[in-house]
Amino acid sequence: MGINTFREVVGILDAAVNGPGTAVGPPHHAFWRDITRDEFVATKVLGQPILVLGDGAHSNLILSLKGEPPFGSGLNAKFPRMPIGFDAVPDDAIRSIELWINDGCPDGSDAQTG
Structure with missing residues (x-):
């Protein structure tokens, strides 16, 4: 099932750094x-937008989590894969965030409850 709220994205990113109480450095x-x-x-990080609304594949957030250029670990990487110092985010979680971006980053306001 896909992500329908920003809170779910926050949950994935916090889990990637061992929980919401973990300090994340520069x-x-x-x-x-x-x-x-x-x-x-x-949001921009180091002057670059973290996402391209509607285009997860080209969003810096997704590229950084996947370790794709300009992120990675090789000599040609401009930035390290995120999150630094933690295990890589599971592929299915990255894909969920990517699809959420593709869907325009919904925040559940159109979702029916109950």
Whole structure:
């Protein structure tokens, strides 16, 4: 099942760093915490937007989690794969965030409850 809320994305990113109480250091800190979905969509890290609304495959957040250029571990990598110092985010979780971005980063406002 796909992600329908920003809170679910925050949960994946917090799990990637061993929980919401874990401090995340520079250069970007835990940029996903204590902000709204709209603030998240507009976030830039090191001057670069973290996502391209509607285009997960080309969003820096997804590239960084996958370790794809400009992120990675080789000599040609401009930035390290994220999260630094933690295990890689599971592929299915990355794919879920990618699909959420493709869907325009919904925040459940159109979802029916109950």
